[in-house]
Amino acid sequence: MKAKILLGLGASLVGLVGLGAVLASCARAETGLQGRAKAEFADRCTSLKGRQLGGATIEKAKFVTRNSMLLPVPLLNSPEFCRVTARIAPVQGSQITVELWLPSRWNQKLVGLGGAGFEGALSITNILMRRPVSDGYAAVATDAGHDVDKLPKWALGHPEKIVDFGYRANHLGAVIGKAVVAEFYGAPAKRAYFWGCSNGGRDALMLAQRYPQDFDAIAVGAPANNFTARMAAFSQTRLDFNGDAGKGLSSKLELLNAAAIATCDGLDGVTDGLIERPDACQFDPAQLQCKSGDSKSCLTRAEVALARSVYRGTIGRDGKQIMSGFPVGSELGWKPPKPDQNMGTSFYRYMVFNNADWSPDTFMLDRDLATARKKLSHVVDATDPDLSPFLGRGGKLLMYHGWDDPAIPLGDTLAYYEAVRKTVGAQNAKNAQLFLLPGVEHCGQGKGPDEFDFFAQLDRWTQSGSAPERFTVTKHDNRVAFYAQLPTKALRTRPACAWPKAAHYKGAGSIDDANNFECR
Template sequence: MKISPTLGVLMSLSAVGPLALTGCATPAPPEKVSSAPVQLASAGARPAADADVEAALGDPQRCAALAGRQIAGTAVSEARYYAVGEPMKPLNLPNRVEFCMVTFVAKPTPASSIRIEVWLPNTWNRKFVGVGGGGFSGSYAVSSIALTPAVSQGYAAVVTDAGHDTSDDAAWALGQPEKIADYGYRSNHIAAELGKAVSQAYYGAGVEKAYFKGCSNGGRDALMLAQRYPADYDAIVVGAPANRFTDLMSSFAQYGQMVEALPAIEALAPKLAMVREAVLARCDDRDGLKDGLIAEPEKCDFDPGAVACADGQTENCLTAPELALVRTIYRGVYTPDGRQIMPGLSPGSEYEWTNWVAGAKAGGLGMGREFFRNMVYSDPTWSFGRFDIARDSAAAQARAGSDLDAVDTDLRPFLRRGGKILFHHGWDDAAIPPASTIGYFEAASRSAGGLADTSMRLFMMPGVAHCSDGKGPDYVDFLGTLDTWVETAKAPDRLVAAKHQNRLSIYTGQTPTVVQTRPLCAWPRSASYSGSGSGDEEASFVCR
């Protein structure tokens, strides 16, 4: 079954700018050549001496010599050197930097087959980046998109297929508990071990700093690493995390059941545009500027009953079944006894609902169906008509939660090592409720105590949809921000988000055309218009 839009390419595109059984031996601590990174480092790096540059250079011969070599107990299945200008799949964009691509197939269990791809730039900054997946992950369709920006800045980088070949469905999980574990937590840990080990082997120098970044399922990947393997990475970017995975799938199934019960789901899309206009009329200008972006949706008191149909009406208003669905989407999904499964979506996000939760081909509904069919009930015929929120959400947690849910809020083992965590979430996200991330961040901050002040930040992004796109500025150099934070020990409190006219420029190396900027303020603050200056320029806003 095809899921459209997938949570794969979309999430990996935005993610760049993201367990005891490993199947590989843990590499010995790397011997450091020097404490200084090389010239092509990212923000915050120090200048390098000539000897450091020489120690951290790659070349075609050295790359080819890796083929067939055993690295941390796993053989290199392919090693290929890419020159500048070679087309890279899936978009066939010209490669921007020389690098060595190394591929592994890790088999931590007899049922496992985890493909891992490591890109090693010709000139290395002695830093390493892991990139998370999206949706059900799978395949290498996103690697050139996800890894190119990091590698072009001098980072070695790794991506994994999470142990299966397809991202469009979850049939690979049917009767395969070990593959579910590979997807849930094991693959990224093995990728970190192999990626660091092959970097050491290729450059003759050890990784000095390791970062991980991902959004959606990639954000879940990041939290899973911090919770289970706090020594794998020094800092992580957690975007719109699907960390309450089983609850999220249960909410998708609940919405799917309601959507299938509507007399005409295709009639809802234009009505949702009408609903959003009513939301904007109520809440748009509360940050001091009427611009189509709601800065604090959690404070918007819009009642969808204001656009309900009167008796006999069906046009330009919400019928009773449509109103019930819209109210549920705003309120969130609950069991009959009042237990919340997932919080609701934010006012202002309605233009994205048909893509994820309120359309005949909504991607979230497809994921929910695939999840229950293949990971919970092992029944390819399972349908939304059989869904019971209390019974089936409990079954989902019992049967898949231990592998898929990254909900432990005690991150102190990671933070005490000096770990940093940068959370971000778009307010217009219609796939994963922003309130879910806020709730996790606040709970984790309470558990961390004083460590939270220096080690954790959350940035909410007005007008940004699921990980990217939407009405507002959606691009931030989260990797550069994280690197500067680690290098300087100064936690960020204000970031600048940009909206690009030519978005693919981020991946092609061309200069992006910025059409709007807006500050992002560390939670719980938000940006308000200062009263003067252009509403398209971040300097016109203050964090309050």
């Protein structure tokens, strides 16, 4: 599950390394500044170096021309911009790196990007910043207060770095971003938007809860906002799958998934391999139970029981749910990773117990979750449903989650959304919308349409004042190429419908065309 929780782009981004030759022949033909204007922009950019802005020191400021190579993922650049690196040390034990891309043709708006896994967004800025900066947005991201590491060893003995990761880095990124933008362009940003998915979704909700003035609209994808519970659930799932039943079920997940889809696929009026509303599906894995013995084409009694427990969720000794179960249709991602690749193991080793030798085999759900909550809930959990300060000032919250997500259960996002609407009152609740995407895994991927322009939706909503009830989501033939701004083919489109509505086929026309579906 770790690769999936990193962003949804995670494993796919590795494929970008082999795209160099293709990228060289497919660079976008885009009009940038010319002659004296370009020279003046470049001079204004480099003159930022050494300045103190927003409490940070500008360490680097470089003019980046179109079609230059960007690293660490080798991609040709399409927008023309000023690339700024700043550092700030707000307290002893903390040092945060902030990066900004300032386009030559600015639309007077700023966007911020959330992180992934235990990281900030700096390692993939040249993927995630390309599109918004090409559209004229200034963009800001942070390293979440630490260097990139396969494991969060940076947290050992460094509580302030955990605070940076928890909430401080992105807030200071917003403060610094606004200060640099105002100085560079000679005017403040008229609007500021933020987007993040997975841990970036937690980042996004943390900003809405703690710093309601930082951004005007926020897009939240599959948020890991109940972080301590999610890490405990990861650890418990590892133990659950460590026995014979888990090993057996892990080899039969395709069988289980196929049966689930066969049972529930047609509920939206069309058989297309997607379960539109898994919550309306009556599927019991017992229908696959072996009549006698065991085989690859059936589930043992113990495997059926384990599958039911995954659907049910993580439950404490008191019978209360700690983490929602995974919906029908998400089965292909249930197999947990190896201990050293399990985010739960890393969380307890490096953040909770401060012991790199802690063994995940000693994990006890109720005891260790209580320890984690006592020590870190106030730092890393973003579960406060009272978004009145943010929504009440006109802030917009657009949440989305894939039904087939095998990393963060959609049920927790739905529960949080309903809690927000109940807490903030009817008037403020109009500024929050939730969209659930069928067939979509963690932050994308899967069979379902998984791409839409987050910032365009936020901007349209903010400018018009009308909450989106429906927008089109697309499935591309190459998701990596889509983010790299290379030509792609749209395989399927589908309307995303504001909860509790869902897309239903009208009965005629291509099932791969969103126009042939209605929200009801």
